[in-house]
Ligand SMILES: Cc1ncc(COP(=O)(O)OP(=O)(O)O)c(N)n1
Ligand SMILES: Cc1nc(C(=O)O)sc1CCOP(=O)(O)O
């Protein structure tokens with residue numbers, strides 16, 4: 001399996017990729033160019049579509065040996081045998097860990113709070129996500145965070161994910177501040193050629 005603890009973390013978006021073909025094409029381009037993790041994030045509430053698309057992405061991720069993470073939905077993650085990302089109101093990390101087992105990747109939203117991070121680490125999170133660090137087109141109302149929280153979160157000894165408005169102009173500063181994984185929606189999937197963007201963004205980890 002790809003080493004998932006450092007690199008780019010691509011999150012899908014139903015507005016940017018409204019149909020199955022676009023979703024699969026753009027995800028395959030990102031996967032083949034080299035991302036560490038792919039998150040299926042779909043807020044449509046259409047259960048049939050979510051199940052179908054998540055299963056298609058699981059097959060694609062297996063091919064590229066890249067872990068798939070399901071946003072919000074531990075039950076769907078369990079059915080597919082993949083990881084899950086949980087926000088503050090998406091259910092307990094401890095319960096997800098119990099259900100998905102010791103090897104599952106379970107991510108936690110920590111916003112700008114070391115207290116949230118402490119709790120998530122205690123409950124068995126695999127990584128801690130902080131943000132939003134820059135203005136975000138996907139989630140403009142996400143609470144803002146200071147880059148300095150990334151260095152302060154080193155003490156948890158878990159991969160630190162940075163999210164929110166990250167692009168080619170600010171990725172180096174964000175990695176320099178301590179992010180192990182850089183999570184992006186628009187920074188990857190608003191581009192017609194996500195593969196080219198992924199190759200360029202990945203240079204930030206070479207330094
Ligand atoms: C990697 C990563 N970090 C943060 C989030 C945000 O999760 P959440 O706060 O639950 O918000 P929604 O994404 O559900 O709108 C995430 N999904 N992934
Ligand atoms: C899903 C999400 N969560 C955030 C948080 O701060 O917790 S910011 C965000 C949106 C990320 O998309 P983009 O790269 O287009 O800004």
Ligand SMILES: [Mg+2]
Nearest residue numbers: 072086087090
């Ligand atoms: Mg959520």
